[in-house]
Amino acid sequence: MNKELFFVNEEMCKLLTGNQGSVDSIPVPDLYSSHEEADSRIILHCMYASQQPTTEIVIVRSTDSDVFLLLLSFSDAISKLLIFDNGNKNNRMQLDINDLAATMSKRLRYAIISLHNFTGCDSTSRFAGKG
Structure with missing residues (x-):
């Protein structure tokens, strides 16, 4: 089963997707924020x-x-x-x-x-x- 997790670190946000033991990291510029x-x-x-x-x-x-x-x-x-x-x-x-x-x-x-x-x-x- 695919899992998705949004990871926020300071201003950046990445979408981590996992499937059968592997994890991919995809930047999500729409969620970059300085808040x-x-x-x-x-x-x-x-x-x-x-x-x-x-x-x-x-x-x-x-x-x-x-x-x-x-x-x-x-x-x-x-x-x-x-x-x-x-x-x-x-x-x-x-x-x-x-x-x-x-x-x-x-x-x-x-x-x-x-x-x-x-x-x-x-x-x-x-x-x-x-x-």
Whole structure:
């Protein structure tokens, strides 16, 4: 069975394909990025995956709320069914991002991610001390 794995190292991305003990490495220039945060690079990878003719569903597995909010905000740019797989072990759930996004205006989704950047990102957890 063929296996595929995208390997990211700094700005470069390569597709590693394996079949019967051999591995090939193919550069993927469309996924080269200078983003340092993996959260935002996930969006780039989702957009790329959704443009591939064999892709039916894009599933992102993460426990990070940043990833969830980014997926919600950028769901319009991902043209396939988008699922957020969250949790761990026996306590997991899958959320249909497309359905959730359809219940909100684009303006609201952008406002949520903007507010999250101000109050809930990794370096700032509250309003205290904000002028």
